[in-house]
Amino acid sequence: MESLHPRVRLLWVGRTAIGATVLLGLVAAVDRLLISLPLEVAISGWAVLVAVGIVHSILAHRIWRFKLEDDALFLVRGVLTRTDTSVPYVRVQHVDTTRGPVERAAGLASVVVYTAGSRGADITIPGLAPERATELRERLRDLAGESEATDAV
Amino acid sequence: MRRLHPRSAVVQVARASLQGAFLGFFVGTALAGMLGIPRVAIPLLAPLGAVITGGLALARYYRFQYEIAGDTLAVQSGVFARQSREIPLGRIQNVDTKQGVLNRLLGLSVVAFETAGGSTTEATLDAVDQSEVERLRRLVHRHGGDDADRAVPETDGDEATAQSAHEDASEPTADSVEELFHFDFSDLLTYALVSVRPAAPVLLLAGLPLGIDIIETVLRTNFELIGAEASFSPAVLTQFSPPQLVAFAVLTLVQFVAAALVLSIVLTVVEYYDFSLVRDGDDLRYQRGFLRRYSGTIPLSKVQTVSVRENVLMRQFGLATLVVETAGYSGGSQQSTQGVAIPMAPRESVYELAHDIEPFETIEFERPPTRARRRYAARFSILVGVVTAIGYAVDTLFLASGYWWVLGGLFALVPPAAHLRWRHRGFALDDDVLATQTGFWRQTTRIVPYYRIQTVFVGRSPFQRRRSLATVTADTASSNSLLGGSATAYDVDEGTATDLRDELRKRLYTDLLARRADRDSVTE
Numbered sequence: 304m305e306s307l308h309p310r311v312r313l314l315w316v317g318r319t320a321i322g323a324t325v326l327l328g329l330v331a332a333v334d335r336l337l338i339s340l341p342l343e344v345a346i347s348g349w350a351v352l353v354a355v356g357i358v359h360s361i362l363a364h365r366i367w368r369f370k371l372e373d374d375a376l377f378l379v380r381g382v383l384t385r386t387d388t389s390v391p392y393v394r395v396q397h398v399d400t401t402r403g404p405v406e407r408a409a410g411l412a413s414v415v416v417y418t419a420g421s422r423g424a425d426i427t428i429p430g431l432a433p434e435r436a437t438e439l440r441e442r443l444r445d446l447a448g449e450s451e452a453t454d455a456v
Numbered sequence: 457m458r459r460l461h462p463r464s465a466v467v468q469v470a471r472a473s474l475q476g477a478f479l480g481f482f483v484g485t486a487l488a489g490m491l492g493i494p495r496v497a498i499p500l501l502a503p504l505g506a507v508i509t510g511g512l513a514l515a516r517y518y519r520f521q522y523e524i525a526g527d528t529l530a531v532q533s534g535v536f537a538r539q540s541r542e543i544p545l546g547r548i549q550n551v552d553t554k555q556g557v558l559n560r561l562l563g564l565s566v567v568a569f570e571t572a573g574g575s576t577t578e579a580t581l582d583a584v585d586q587s588e589v590e591r592l593r594r595l596v597h598r599h600g601g602d603d604a605d606r607a608v609p610e611t612d613g614d615e616a617t618a619q620s621a622h623e624d625a626s627e628p629t630a631d632s633v634e635e636l637f638h639f640d641f642s643d644l645l646t647y648a649l650v651s652v653r654p655a656a657p658v659l660l661l662a663g664l665p666l667g668i669d670i671i672e673t674v675l676r677t678n679f680e681l682i683g684a685e686a687s688f689s690p691a692v693l694t695q696f697s698p699p700q701l702v703a704f705a706v707l708t709l710v711q712f713v714a715a716a717l718v719l720s721i722v723l724t725v726v727e728y729y730d731f732s733l734v735r736d737g738d739d740l741r742y743q744r745g746f747l748r749r750y751s752g753t754i755p756l757s758k759v760q761t762v763s764v765r766e767n768v769l770m771r772q773f774g775l776a777t778l779v780v781e782t783a784g785y786s787g788g789s790q791q792s793t794q795g796v797a798i799p800m801a802p803r804e805s806v807y808e809l810a811h812d813i814e815p816f817e818t819i820e821f822e823r824p825p826t827r828a829r830r831r832y833a834a835r836f837s838i839l840v841g842v843v844t845a846i847g848y849a850v851d852t853l854f855l856a857s858g859y860w861w862v863l864g865g866l867f868a869l870v871p872p873a874a875h876l877r878w879r880h881r882g883f884a885l886d887d888d889v890l891a892t893q894t895g896f897w898r899q900t901t902r903i904v905p906y907y908r909i910q911t912v913f914v915g916r917s918p919f920q921r922r923r924s925l926a927t928v929t930a931d932t933a934s935s936n937s938l939l940g941g942s943a944t945a946y947d948v949d950e951g952t953a954t955d956l957r958d959e960l961r962k963r964l965y966t967d968l969l970a971r972r973a974d975r976d977s978v979t980e
Contacts, residue, residue, distance in 0.1 A: 374965055385921065389912045389961055393968060419783065420910035420931035422942045 304368035311430025312360040314409045319356030395447035412436035457521035464583040465517040472513035473506040480505020545599040547571045555749035639731035647800040648724035650769045760934035764901040776806040781934030816889045821882030828947035832874035840866045883945035892943040902943040907967040926953035
């Protein structure tokens with residue numbers, strides 16, 4: 304089973320840190336403008352959030368696995384709720400590679416697989432090296448293309 | 457290219473003109489001072505507004521053109537921003553019609569074409585007359601018939617279906633229309649009584665401007681009934697003794713429930729009046745409605761899932777609801793009623809029709825392992841604990857009755873509740889379909905043919921992991937995602953879950969290959 308790129312942990316921690324900082328900024332603004340809030344509590348809250356984010360990222364990266372099996376794309380993810388997902392190739396409508404701004408800064412990319420399902424309409428594999436992402440996208444397209452168009456629904 | 461029916465043009469122009477007149481009058485008089493319009497001109501604002509909007513509506517009517525040519529539906533519309541759309545007929549999942557009271561009087565219907573995967577209707581024709589509706593349905597149906605040669609709909613009688621599709625294509629007038637089900641008024645009333653939709657109607661009432669006044673009056677009357685002055689303010693509540701407060705709460709609750717019941721019954725009767733279900737070749741077609749008339753087609757070749765729903769009351773009387781889900785969207789206010797093939801009928805009839813649509817053997821459900829009951833018991837206990845804690849807080853802070861511990865009595869309900877939930881969950885792997893069942897108050901049995909399965913998920917929450925349980929979900933393309941769309945086997949043993957997942961993946965492929973083989977042999 305293939306793992307995600309180790310740098311994705313940095314990406315996830317970065318995202319948590321940004322979110323926590325935004326929250327802290329909001330609290331500071333409220334403190335300045337409306338009612339006084341205990342800023343020491345807010346800052347320690349920020350530290351807690353980031354710490355939890357770091358632990359979560361490490362665990363999530365350890366758990367995230369995917370594999371191109373014979374009939375389906377198989378992936379395992381989730382820290383609290385462990386979910387394994389099987390996307391049959393014959394159900395793949397199309398495949399995209401995407402790179403958000405933060406991802407680009409980290410030098411990573413994601414692959415998004417679209418199906419006709421209602422619950423799992425798009426499955427994302429984050430944190431791949433860009434070349435690997437393109438390779439994976441092409442491979443999935445080939446595997447999906449081997450099946451008839453009418454079988455997708 | 458055709459235009460919409462001229463009568464609909466009259467309606468649209470008239471409606472637009474009225475709106476324009478009102479707009480012109482009110483906005484005009486409001487802004488007259490600012491814009492410096494001379495007094496003399498003010499009476500002309502209304503007709504001017506009418507002419508402008510009416511003219512726009514007329515232009516829109518002339519610009520809206522549509523036609524079914526070959527295997528595409530083409531629609532052109534728009535006065536300023538021209539829009540041209542081509543929809544392959546094979547992509548059209550449902551053809552639904554709607555008739556408001558006015559349109560019914562004029563003999564017109566609004567036609568909506570739905571395709572898979574879209575969140576909005578692909579094309580709407582507002583409005584056409586009945587013969588045009590039939591013509592459009594036939595053309596879409598006939599094209600669906602051609603597709604049936606290639607995408608075999610059922611595993612048995614494939615050749616027969618392909619042959620009849622051929623016949624349908626060459627003799628459109630020889631369609632056999634078979635009535636499957638009809639609701640007479642007493643059945644309709646029973647259905648309305650048994651399928652109550654509690655809170656929604658009353659919340660609707662509260663939203664209306666008059667509704668707030670009604671609620672206020674009712675609450676004030678309740679105050680008087682329990683022997684207090686009719687001054688209506690929250691502070692008054694602290695003057696009451698606990699028994700009075702309880703009486704007040706109970707009275708208000710009973711009134712709320714009664715009002716909700718009555719409204720729900722009335723709404724259901726109005727929506728399902730004169731419900732009929734017919735089978736037209738490869739389509740199921742239903743009609744319903746008292747004021748507004750709805751009709752929809754459910755193409756059998758596009759069925760993703762068949763669900764049988766039975767709430768507690770229905771089960772007592774041996775009744776059930778049949779819902780047929782396709783990949784068409786189910787958005788808008790009709791979300792909960794989209795795809796309802798039979799609102800209510802004896803269980804045997806419902807299962808018979810389900811069997812016609814998607815063949816399966818008698819289903820024996822495999823229940824979750826008994827340790828799942830402990831999980832449910834734990835969950836419900838936590839819930840009761842939270843409720844008791846809230847009750848304690850409310851009591852100490854507000855009521856001071858000292859009776860909060862009565863809520864602890866709810867713990868006695870936890871074991872039977874856990875057992876009932878366990879007993880009403882299960883799954884079955886049939887020859888052709890996966891069946892899942894869940895729910896006590898509203899039991900839903902979902903039947904998914906293997907070749908309709910999309911993605912398969914196996915989820916394990918921390919609590920499930922502790923007990924070696926897992927939940928398996930088979931996703932489908934049916935867009936009824938609020939009420940379903942995926943068949944879920946809850947709290948299955950971990951080993952069984954991985955086996956089930958692998959089995960579903962395998963059967964999906966073998967079923968698809970079998971259908972492809974049949975399809976190729978038919979066309980050769």
